[in-house]
Amino acid sequence: MGVVVEPGVPPEVAGMLRANAPLLSRIRAGWVPPAVQPVERRWPSSLALLAATPLVVAMMSALLASPVAPVGFVLLGGFVFVVLVKIASINEVPLHDRPYERGVYERARWYHGRYLLADDFDAEAKVVLARAQRAIGAVLRSHVNAEGLLDDARNAVMLPEQEWEIARLLAKLSALRGEHKELLARGIAPEVAAVIEPLDRALVTSEAAVVARVEALERYAGHVAEAERAYHARGQIEELRARLPRYEELLAESGADALAVPEIEKLAEDADDLERLLRRSVSSAHEAFRHLEG
Structure with missing residues (x-):
């Protein structure tokens, strides 16, 4: 048998509860998912990178056309690296940040007493x-x-x-x-x-x-x-x-x-x-x- 939910619970919440019986059992046993914490980023912001791009491109073009072209290649590589890291940091979801489990936990607490598990x-x-x-x-x-x-x-x-x-x-x-x-x-x-x-x-x-x-x-x-x-x-x-x-x-x-x-x-x-x-x-x-x- 699955989770039995009181009919008055909103359908989308009832569906979430029914789909997460094992997680609800863990929550009832005392497990608490970590709260979502803001992650501090030390890389340049997207706006700063965007503003710096024309300047960096101009400098690299001048350097690549000069006798010190290797320096231009180094700068280009470094800039590309910073951009790639920024993109990765935007898409990265920290291990401790689990919004779905947190959502189930919060709804389980909010609707406590309005659903029943097999353990009941x-x-x-x-x-x-x-x-x-x-x-x-x-x-x-x-x-x-x-x-x-x-x-x-x-x-x-x-x-x-x-x-x-x-x-x-x-x-x-x-x-x-x-x-x-x-x-x-x-x-x-x-x-x-x-x-x-x-x-x-x-x-x-x-x-x-x-x-x-x-x-x-x-x-x-x-x-x-x-x-x-x-x-x-x-x-x-x-x-x-x-x-x-x-x-x-x-x-x-x-x-x-x-x-x-x-x-x-x-x-x-x-x-x-x-x-x-x-x-x-x-x-x-x-x-x-x-x-x-x-």
Whole structure:
């Protein structure tokens, strides 16, 4: 699983966070990228070099035309060297200057608490979250959603909110479950056992409630998958229906039109049946969606 980001985080920031899970883990563990420091340059500035160029060129021309031409070559070489060094210094990015990592670090701090990493979930929670993400992904990637047969606008808003809420609850559950296991591992006095039992039930009940949310998502995804199958089958039947005249023409020209099989003519009926099936499937998906909201 990757980084789960609260839907309210700006898309460009959410994309950066999702693309940098290992870096976010390092930042959470205490790693801090060095701040960007201004680098002092001791070479002549670009403006100074530009101003000096005509003078240097004139001096070199005079020297190259004089008996001391070797001095002109030395000056030319030195000037070219300084220019090349200046160009290199402009393009150079110091090793300690890492603006991208610094940008991730600053956004990670700014949006702290609005994203969750794999480290936030125990093994059981990861399984439950993966189920939710599979169901949500199946709906959002479906053709029936892309074609607007479902409420694609509400799906685009509500399903990421469901993912975040499920992930947030699972992270909290994982933390409490970890603390609870540590407490039990240290040994519980008989007097404390009566208090521990309700806490155990609270953890189990909370997990069951989250799993119920995930199961509702999976039922919704199941209805969408049924609508998806009907959608694709309808498209194939429509394609075959469009070819019917060519088959009928071939049968007529070959003198076999009397032998036209009912299965070919039945394509129109099949298409109508699939259209009704698609409508029923989409209607069932809408019902599951409303149940999911409730």
